[in-house]
Amino acid sequence: MADRYEPQTFEAKWQARWKAANLFETRQDPGRPKFYGLDFFPYPSGAGLSVGHCRNYIPTDVICRMKFMQGYNVLHPMGFDAFGLPAENEAIKNRTHPGPMIERYAENYRRQMELIGIGYDWSRSFRSSDPEYYQWTQWIFKVLLERGLAYQRMAAVNWDPVEKTVLADEEVIGGLGWRSGVPVEKRSIPQWFFKITDYAQRLIDDLDTVDWPEGIKQMQRNWIGRSEGVQFRMRVAMPHEEKSDEEFEIVERAPHFEVFTTRIDTVYGMTFCVLAPEHPSIETLEGFVDEAHRAEIRAYRENAKRLSDTDRQATTREKTGVFTGAYAINPANGERVPIWIADYVLMHYGTGAIMAVPAHDARDYEFAQKYGIPVQPVIGPAKGVSPETLPFESKDGFLVHSGEYSGLSVAEAQKELGQWFEACDLGTRKVQYKLRDWLISRQRYWGCPIPVIHSADGEIQPVPDEDLPVELPEVEHYEPSGDGSSPLAAIDEWVNITDQDGKLGRRETDTMGGFACSSWYFLRFCDPHNKRKGWDPAEVEYWMPVDCYVGGAEHAVMHLLYARFWTKVLYDAGLVPVQEPFQTLRNQGMVLAPTPFRAPREGETLGVGEEGIQITFEEAHSLPEDQVFHRYEKMSKSKGNVVTPDEIVEKYGADALRLYELFVAPFEQNVQWSNEAIHGQVRFLSRVFKLVDECRSAYDPLWRDAIDTGESSEAGKALRRLTHHTIRRATDDISGFAFNTYVAAMMEFLNGVRDVLKTTPASEIRAEASEMLETFVLLLAPAAPHSADELWDLLGMEGFTYQQDWPELDERWLARETVTIAVQVNGKLRDTLEMPTEADQATLERVALESERVRPHLEGKTLRKVIVVPGKLVNLVVG
RNA sequence: GCCCGGGUGGUGGAAUGGUAGACACAGCGGACUUAAAAUCCGCUGGCCGCAAGGCCGUGUGGGUUCGAGUCCCACCCUGGGCACCA
Numbered sequence: 002m003a004d005r006y007e008p009q010t011f012e013a014k015w016q017a018r019w020k021a022a023n024l025f026e027t028r029q030d031p032g033r034p035k036f037y038g039l040d041f042f043p044y045p046s047g048a049g050l051s052v053g054h055c056r057n058y059i060p061t062d063v064i065c066r067m068k069f070m071q072g073y074n075v076l077h078p079m080g081f082d083a084f085g086l087p088a089e090n091e092a093i094k095n096r097t098h099p100g101p102m103i104e105r106y107a108e109n110y111r112r113q114m115e116l117i118g119i120g121y122d123w124s125r126s127f128r129s130s131d132p133e134y135y136q137w138t139q140w141i142f143k144v145l146l147e148r149g150l151a152y153q154r155m156a157a158v159n160w161d162p163v164e165k166t167v168l169a170d171e172e173v174i175g176g177l178g179w180r181s182g183v184p185v186e187k188r189s190i191p192q193w194f195f196k197i198t199d200y201a202q203r204l205i206d207d208l209d210t211v212d213w214p215e216g217i218k219q220m221q222r223n224w225i226g227r228s229e230g231v232q233f234r235m236r237v238a239m240p241h242e243e244k245s246d247e248e249f250e251i252v253e254r255a256p257h258f259e260v261f262t263t264r265i266d267t268v269y270g271m272t273f274c275v276l277a278p279e280h281p282s283i284e285t286l287e288g289f290v291d292e293a294h295r296a297e298i299r300a301y302r303e304n305a306k307r308l309s310d311t312d313r314q315a316t317t318r319e320k321t322g323v324f325t326g327a328y329a330i331n332p333a334n335g336e337r338v339p340i341w342i343a344d345y346v347l348m349h350y351g352t353g354a355i356m357a358v359p360a361h362d363a364r365d366y367e368f369a370q371k372y373g374i375p376v377q378p379v380i381g382p383a384k385g386v387s388p389e390t391l392p393f394e395s396k397d398g399f400l401v402h403s404g405e406y407s408g409l410s411v412a413e414a415q416k417e418l419g420q421w422f423e424a425c426d427l428g429t430r431k432v433q434y435k436l437r438d439w440l441i442s443r444q445r446y447w448g449c450p451i452p453v454i455h456s457a458d459g460e461i462q463p464v465p466d467e468d469l470p471v472e473l474p475e476v477e478h479y480e481p482s483g484d485g486s487s488p489l490a491a492i493d494e495w496v497n498i499t500d501q502d503g504k505l506g507r508r509e510t511d512t513m514g515g516f517a518c519s520s521w522y523f524l525r526f527c528d529p530h531n532k533r534k535g536w537d538p539a540e541v542e543y544w545m546p547v548d549c550y551v552g553g554a555e556h557a558v559m560h561l562l563y564a565r566f567w568t569k570v571l572y573d574a575g576l577v578p579v580q581e582p583f584q585t586l587r588n589q590g591m592v593l594a595p596t597p598f599r600a601p602r603e604g605e606t607l608g609v610g611e612e613g614i615q616i617t618f619e620e621a622h623s624l625p626e627d628q629v630f631h632r633y634e635k636m637s638k639s640k641g642n643v644v645t646p647d648e649i650v651e652k653y654g655a656d657a658l659r660l661y662e663l664f665v666a667p668f669e670q671n672v673q674w675s676n677e678a679i680h681g682q683v684r685f686l687s688r689v690f691k692l693v694d695e696c697r698s699a700y701d702p703l704w705r706d707a708i709d710t711g712e713s714s715e716a717g718k719a720l721r722r723l724t725h726h727t728i729r730r731a732t733d734d735i736s737g738f739a740f741n742t743y744v745a746a747m748m749e750f751l752n753g754v755r756d757v758l759k760t761t762p763a764s765e766i767r768a769e770a771s772e773m774l775e776t777f778v779l780l781l782a783p784a785a786p787h788s789a790d791e792l793w794d795l796l797g798m799e800g801f802t803y804q805q806d807w808p809e810l811d812e813r814w815l816a817r818e819t820v821t822i823a824v825q826v827n828g829k830l831r832d833t834l835e836m837p838t839e840a841d842q843a844t845l846e847r848v849a850l851e852s853e854r855v856r857p858h859l860e861g862k863t864l865r866k867v868i869v870v871p872g873k874l875v876n877l878v879v880g
Numbered sequence: 881g882c883c884c885g886g887g888u889g890g891u892g893g894a895a896u897g898g899u900a901g902a903c904a905c906a907g908c909g910g911a912c913u914u915a916a917a918a919u920c921c922g923c924u925g926g927c928c929g930c931a932a933g934g935c936c937g938u939g940u941g942g943g944u945u946c947g948a949g950u951c952c953c954a955c956c957c958u959g960g961g962c963a964c965c966a
Binding site: 666749873 | 881882885886891894896898899903904905906919933948959960961962966
């Protein structure tokens with residue numbers, strides 16, 4: 002019998018036994034509640050898993066294991082997000098084909114997940130690149146198409162010159178491609194979109210129905226960006242040709258335009274208005290202005306077209322614009338205001354035109370200052386008071402210089418002006434969203450083909466269900482063409498087909514971005530091998546929604562928003578019974594690893610936010626110590642700071658790794674990896690083995706019969722209190738994602754047991770010690786399943802801990818006979834008293850006043866007040 | 881600039897408004913050992929004190945309260961997200 006933790010001798014053995022017993026195969030017993038625990042769909046990188054990834058999988062595994070022991074039918078699947086740019090790029094770099102490559106990588110991921118003892122039901126696994134899977138991705142695409150939620154249009158898109166593809170807005174970070182890190186360019190090509198904007202309001206509203214981190218919800222709300230305002234028409238007016246410059250007339254033939262504002266209360270302060278350079282009305286407007294203005298407009302628009310989005314949206318950039326020579330009429334007061342064109346107004350938001358109120362908007366103010374446009378304050382901090390400094394952007398104010406609306410608060414004025422604009426048919430109150438439609442087209446090979454045929458007459462036909470999947474053709478060369486077309490377009494024998502009616506047609510050659518594949522995989526896990534349907538409705542009805550969804554916060558907007566959108570579309574189509582896919586969501590913190598840097602040398606410059614030049618570990622060793630410093634960074638292959646579970650399991654064992662990752666910090670918090678602190682877990686497990694080894698001769702499997710009839714000794718009682726106290730803590734902590742305190746509770750359990758056994762050997766309290774041993778092993782099982790099974794076996798028990806019932810709490814043992822009462826004088830602790838639990842207030846007060854440690858602090862003072870919290874403390878207030 | 885988190889010993893961290901520092905790591909002392917490792921026992925926030933004990937202490941400054949790491953206000957630092965969205 003091992004009296005210490007020797008993982009090499011048993012971890013592989015138990016993993017093999019679990020596999021042979023199909024232990025984690027999904028159970029669907031009637032009469033049991035269900036629990037669906039899911040991890041984010043991983044892309045299996047060639048670098049394999051790091052201990053950082055494990056921080057996602059281990060906690061979910063702990064919860065799923067406890068839920069199963071508590072009697073739930075647990076669905077805990079794993080599959081691989083194999084399609085998409087990362088896989089294709091890695092394959093190109095390795096000069097191989099993405100298909101077989103990703104298969105190897107996925108196998109390696111699975112090996113590592115098994116190495117750390119994660120209890121997945123592998124019989125349900127799939128890859129998003131399996132034709133049996135993407136057949137149904139294509140089928141869902143058609144559902145969207147039929148419902149008018151998928152469409153193709155020419156679009157200026159984010160073109161990533163390195164990836165040679167189009168990126169979704171969400172994949173452009175600060176004007177740079179999210180993977181390539183280079184500035185994206187504008188290009189105009191036909192693109193497929195999903196109309197997620199139709200669902201904007203529901204995507205906001207239903208966040209209230211799910212248990213997600215508040216920060217993630219807020220990020221989604223911000224991304225969708227709802228704002229309420231008024232949209233109204235500006236009529237164009239030109240100087241009267243035969244009269245003086247001061248007289249104007251409305252030109253009905255001119256292109257009147259609409260503006261959107263959230264600050265209708267400031268409408269009297271409008272001193273100009275601005276059109277985006279791409280605004281379609283400008284072309285007509287040019288016909289009404291003189292030659293000089295026309296030339297300026299054209300020059301400005303040409304220039305704007307050439308600017309990249311990054312340059313245009315750089316916040317440090319000074320605003321630019323041109324006066325058109327035309328004017329518009331402010332409908333609120335009939336005053337004329339000049340019409341400008343400026344690229345700080347964006348065509349894709351609102352109407353692409355704004356009313357500019359420089360007194361109350363920082364951007365308009367900056368522009369007005371630069372071009373000498375008047376500024377008219379209309380909101381002040383108090384009634385009848387003008388603001389002292391401009392711009393005055395606060396909404397906590399009152400209107401001035403606003404006709405009959407002067408004196409109203411901002412809130413009142415927004416309401417009344419909105420009503421007035423609507424009553425006079427000047428405009429309408431409107432809700433705007435920042436969210437834009439989801440660009441799904443990728444001009445790349447390694448993705449799910451869009452199941453559409455373009456017939457010769459230009460019609461778009463979905464591929465019939467019976468012809469799905471549209472399989473990716475096997476090809477030698479799949480590298481992106483670089484001309485904006487998919488490499489699939491070059492495969493004539495695949496592209497050119499005859500449709501059902503015998504007409505010639507061309508297949509759509511774009512593929513879907515990877516986020517499409519991960520927007521429904523959680524449904525497929527409910528019924529992964531269905532050949533006739535994407536899923537059996539009964540299976541999805543049974544398992545959905547996901548009860549516990551765990552992954553990194555970096556998918557806060559993209560994946561989670563898309564998956565919610567698809568679920569809602571499928572709900573509307575009557576295909577799934579839930580409107581939200583993920584009931585509870587939690588984000589694990591990252592594992593950061595020390596990464597070497599050195600100071601820049603002559604001629605080297607640091608980028609924004611950089612503190613040094615990142616170097617390899619080899620280089621760090623070759624440099625003098627004072628030239629190298631370390632920073633904790635996210636683990637990544639490119640930084641060379643990856644710690645793999647393989648090396649940790651090899652050295653310390655899987656259970657020590659699992660415990661360490663659970664214990665090291667709160668679940669949601671980032672942690673700094675250290676190879677040293679893990680020793681504590683090895684030590685803990687060794688002491689557990691030692692305890693079981695010492696006590697097992699006293700172990701009686703029939704302890705239940707003896708324990709409630711027999712009289713307990715003091716030591717026996719202490720042991721039982723400890724046991725049941727820990728059942729409560731472990732159960733609550735695991736349920737509440739407090740894995741660090743769960744492990745701490747187990748350590749305290751061990752320490753407490755050892756204290757009891759110092760005075761009373763286990764053989765004298767056999768029943769209580771047996772209950773303790775069994776409970777200890779079972780409570781430990783979710784976190785350290787290999788050790789738990791080994792210990793279970795050493796106790797002479799049959800089967801796996803996973804199959805045992807979770808220990809049952811007996812609340813009677815939570816009650817204590819005595820409690821420690823804190824005695825304070827003026828809030829400062831002066832003594833602690835061991836008192837019977839049921840001691841009443843008067844008793845506590847009396848004993849507190851008698852305390853020898855307390856009395857010196859009362860001398861010469863008057864007792865003014867006594868606070869007694871039974872079971873807790875006595876506070877004597879003196880003065 | 882706006883929206884979220886977070887600042888507690890040498891380190892990771894614990895603490896329903898009620899004994900701050902649980903549980904660990906590291907360190908120090910001791911036992912065992914020829915020795916080391918491993919293991920076991922003890923100490924370990926700062927200052928004063930031989931001790932008993934006292935004073936200070938949860939980023940800073942105020943406030944509420946009998947009592948504040950926890951609640952409120954202002955500020956500083958830090959991590960993340962968004963960013964010309966009218």
